[in-house]
Amino acid sequence: MPFNIGLSGLNAAQADLQTTGNNVSNSGTTGFKRSRAEFGDVFAQSFGGISQTAIGSGTRLQAVTQQFSQGRTEFTENGLDLAIDGEGFFVLNDQGSTVYTRAGEFQVNRDGFLENNQGQQLQGYPPQNPNTTDPDFNTGQLGDIRLQTGDAPPQATSQIEALVNLRSDAEAPEDDFDLTDPDTYNFSSSLTVYDSLGTARDATVYFVKGDGNREWTAHVGLDDGTDPYGSFDLEFDGSGALSSVDPEPAQVTVPTAALGNGAEPLVFEMDFDGTTQYGGDFSVNDLNQDGFASGRLTGVDIDSSGVVFARFTNGQSSVLGQVAMANFRNPQGLEQLGNNNWAETFAAGDRQLGAPGTSNLGTIQAGALEASNVDIAQELVNLITAQRNFQANAQTISTADQVTQTIINIR
Structure with a gap:
């Protein structure tokens, strides 16, 4: 039995080391959320046993849960980089499947769509009156956000x-x-x-x-x-x-x-x-x-509510769409897919869609990225603790071996 107890402790310490190592390796990953290994004791008791004298049977890994605390905001020189300040996720179209992310590294592809480095396209709401500054959006229609690259039409003086x-x-x-x-x-x-x-x-x-x-x-x-x-x-x-x-x-x-x-x-x-x-x-x-000439696209701006504006050489601007965001009652229930993506599950609860800054959704900071929420100093301390736990459990096995050897050597 002592061997099994010590072995369970070794396995637990190793899981803790792996979890901490994964956090450290992703300390520079945009939008990464650190994980925490959670353990529970193993207690075996037969029917009618006496709990006052029962001894536990070791420990086991119960879960590895992600911690969705806010990462620090790092400003960049790319106006299409987006950081979420608060709760929520970006909604992405992955070749017909919907995935979610906190990593806002976006660029424009050859067809004018906003996408990340995996080719997943950012989802949003289309404007009800395109080519105007009208801020009303069709929130019942979720689609790919596309940047207008043609000339803005002129307006005759009235x-x-x-x-x-x-x-x-x-x-x-x-x-x-x-x-x-x-x-x-x-x-x-x-x-x-x-x-x-x-x-x-x-x-x-x-x-x-x-x-x-x-x-x-x-x-x-x-x-x-x-x-x-x-x-x-x-x-x-x-x-x-x-x-x-x-x-x-x-x-x-x-x-x-x-x-x-x-x-x-x-x-x-x-x-x-x-x-x-x-x-x-x-x-x-x-x-x-009130008239103006036609204009060429000079840049794109995204405000804190996710509204995407196109700016033109004639001094005018038009609304191209609004970034959509999603949230879940239990984000820790989301399925990790890798590449900074999550998928919805039953455990996460129903998806709640909305515009940034509404309901419990956070706002958007353009020209910035949310860094990993890994605290390197804390993780290094965790590595030392996990290492000590591993050594102590190894010592438990070594001591049990010495006791067993002593018993065997009794003549």
Whole structure:
């Protein structure tokens, strides 16, 4: 019996050494979770035996459980590296099978999909309105996240906001308005607008003082045209505030023929709200429009909620998807698959899917990786302890052998 007890102790110490050695060997593995060997005593007792005098029969390995504590966050120079701060797992598509990981080392493959170094594709939710900044996602549809690599479509100008101050003491020009003759208007200001093909156009707003003290006319011209494409009468009250615009809405229409590139007619409204007639100098407080040209992809950003944004050279961005995360009631029940992957099991409980930062799911840190949660100092101490346990159990066997040898040598 002492031999069996000592042997069980040797086996237990060896299992402890192997578990600790596996932890040490994975101290540099991204997203690795250290394991702990758990033991139980062996106690054999026959029916009717006396427990007060019964002796145990050694020990045995009950389980090797992973410890899902948070690893430290290490920042990298790769914007597609993702670290989870909190609970949860990334969801991966492994050739039709679903696996889970804490390792967020991702890159873009030749087809534009986000995948890890095993070729497993990151799963997420598609946007309900692609190519926009609309943050609404179809959370009922889980699929591969794909980065858009084509040009972002242009947007034609639909509105110009003109917020200016017109000098109240300006004098009306003597001649009729001619946009090619600066003597026929008082002030002007230009900005860039865009047609339906994203071609940039120079638009100019000309302001002409009317015969009345509170009357002005705004003419809108485009590029090198000789005639305005829209003219609007502005009237101010005695305090200098804009009281009326005629016609309303102040709409400008540039026909396709005038654009010369086959674009759709350029139609936009002029918004003069906030324009004033004060005694100060002419000033342009705000003159902007809502159109933009086409753009090429310059980069991809992922925020803490897992929303993937594409940035383009035209200053615009669009939502490509949202990273999905999963969690389980008992993560220690997950099946280890190797390569930093786990598979769901009955013991782990039902899978809970959601967006990062919701429910009990953690948030995402882009440009960073979660390091192994192995504490080398603690593991080295564990190695010493396991070694001592092994030596002590070996001594138990050696002592039992000496006792047995003594009995055999009795004459």
